[in-house]
Amino acid sequence: MRIIDPHCHMYSRTVDDYEMMVLCGIEALVEPSFWLGNDRQHAGSFYDYFNHISEWEPKNRAEKRGMKHFCTIGMNPKEAENIELAREVTKGMLTFLDRPTAIGVGEIGFNNITPNEEKIFAEQIELAKKLNVPVIVHTPHNNKLEGTLRSLALCKEIGINPALVNIDHNTEETIQYTLDGGFYAGITMYPRTKCTPQRARDMVERFGSERILLNSACDWEVSDPLTVPKAARLMLRTGFSRAQTKNVVWENPYKFLAQSPKFKTLFDPIYNEDRAATV
Template sequence: MLIDIGVNLTNSRFDKDRENVINQAQLAGVTKLIITGTNVVESQQALDICQHYPNLFCTAGVHPHDADNVSNGYLQQLAELAKNKQVKAIGECGLDFNRNFSTPENQQRVFTEQLELAKQLSLPVFLHQRDAFNTWQSLLQEQLNELTGGVSHCFTGNLEELKTCLDMGLYIGITGWICDERRGQELFDIAKYIPLDRIMVETDAPYLPPRNIRPKLKSSRNEPKYLPYVVRTLASAMKVGEDELIKHSSNNATKLFKLAG
């Protein structure tokens, strides 16, 4: 049983065949999916999809790219969504100083507000961070003792950042980035330092298709059915068996997100 903890299933690239994508994931052994919410509208869309499938769950949150565009009532809207039992975390929330699609000031405010919301609702956080580690870690550290846990989604950092995340008690989400020898070699090399009780796997579909898929994909669209390719490379990097990695990553996801069934 594989659990993909991060799928952008509301993305328009799935509009024509979303149901088939879900079915293909099941056939590939990816039995549960967590759909990522990136703003209020897409969090609602993610929940709408989940309500048709018992093995689909979602997050509700605002990605740092969308921080400039939040309404005055966005936190209440997220709280309303989170009343549904299929909403399992607050996020995707965090900081992204790589592109700065939203101002750093608004990113930090909206991130902090979502951390507060997660505390109030006793939900874990689904975390984003890019080129903002020190500020991200500082804001997170302030709230950490009262949070019910979280995962550093799509982790691509260095060894020092990995150890800091582990010291904070976070789970580590690994994507197909680790399958890319051009930019993922450092991640491959440090993956052995991730304890089995802190690892999770994800595709971040439709982004980051694993480069070890054979035959090579004709499309650049990633899908949850390709999660086994991430597992294969990650197991090699961690020097563990694939079955052992699947067991632990699934147990970790079930525990953090309180997944039923």
């Protein structure tokens, strides 16, 4: 099964993970900008990180292992509370969004659902709307439903095309709202938040495979870069057709990401090769 994982923090992983991911069928991934575990004190620290994920990582680690590496650039919600620093960071983001493998904005959203987080979130949605690029929205671990509903409402209010937005980390409680709004709906299989491949599989059975994207969000905590292939395998063994399975691990992430002309240009030839071969 060919796979795209649209949410991986490879900054925190080793090259062994790239090797295993490629062996398990993952051909492309997206690395959203995130919180590194200790709040940064300077805008320059963010710029160095954006530079790393948009230039150094794809060339020096991913490509050598046969992985197509893309990224999204954004001010994460956890550090957005410091609004002066956050604004300084977002002002400098355009340079990095211009990079050939930077395909959109993210991950942005809510952490504690505060007014400052909302301001920085809204400003970045405005930016994505202006640039017409995909956005990855992180929904909070606490007050998940409230955070998701407010994210959906904010996107609607700003008027960004919902098809450009992946509302991520959905649960059984939130996913129908996300889908009803016309957004892409990410399901993150992350052991700490207790979503297993089994639970993701069950959600696809209950809510359908349209506009649902599976991802690992593998990072520096307890996480697993192989959860997407594991879920695909489970789906194939428990009643799903190949086409249904392919929808959530390949077709939907492709359609979402190919709204970025850069993704389409760099990944389309490989994608089409498969199409021609399977006709």
